[in-house]
Amino acid sequence: MVSKITSGFEKASKANRAAYIPFIMGGFPNKGTFVSLLKTLDDGGADIIEVGIPFSDPLADGPTIQKAGQIALEQGANLVNIIQTLREEDLPLRAPLVLMSYWNPILRMGIEKFGSETKASNVSGVIIPDLPPEEAGQWIEIAETYGIDTIFMVAPTTTATRLESIVNLSKGFVYVVSMTGVTGSSLVVGQELLDTIANVKRISSLPVAVGFGVSNPDQAASLSKVADGVIVGSALIKKCLESPDGMAAIKAVSDLSLGIVERLGKSQAAGHA
DSSP: OOOHHHHHHHHHHTTTTTTEEEEEEETOOHHHHHHHHHHHHTTTTOSEEEEEEOOSOOTTTTTTHHHHHHHEEEEEEEHHHHHHHHHHHHOOOOOOOEEEEOHHHHHHHHHHHHHHHHHHTTTEEEOOOTSSSGGGGHHHHHHHHHTTTEEOEEEEOOOOHHHHHHHHHHOOOOOOOOSSSOOOOOOOOOOOHHHHHHHHHHSSEEEEEESSOOOOHHHHHHTTTTEEEEEOOHHHHHHHHHHHHHHHHHHHHHHHHHHHHOOBBBBTTTTTT
């Protein structure tokens, strides 16, 4: 059976463009606005939506996403009630959902329960940035039982041997981290990064998406020349943080998303090296 995530990439490919994968923090800036942002991103052309789980020690996150996570935590958001929100709210989303959570909240919830609850909430995939593939065996078995794709990350420093192992274990897509560092860092779309993406694509039978630092339509256009998908997170969160209220945040996120989606066409992107 083809996963919903695979179908999301196939839909984008048929439209001759890279998939748009926005990231938003669960429960940020509050529950109501979070739900509205999910619907806005879905209506705005998202092919897959990544939902972050706020955590007190987010090692891979830069200051923008850390701040969003802190605000969500102060609002009482956590893994359990974010999953509950996804299940209980009226969310007829077209785009499949991917949860990004650190391992500690999952352990606290219980690995088996996490698998069953995410499945019940129509979550199609999971990214766990601090779970090494070599230690992921138990989770991978549970994920496969519930039909959840486990998406692993590839860094610029990943060795050839480890790259092959990560690609073989990944389901849904392979996440290429654009740089060494944290989310929201300044991204330069140079030939080295494009070559890295192309190299992963040569090895992987899965779609390859790139994230970390993608902040504007020009960067998205350049990456879409090679990548199957483009992940945008900190730039969307920043729009929310800069907005005076929830309605303004929704409008700002919608405008940026539409601008990015317009630039993801493969033929159009070729003219924006």
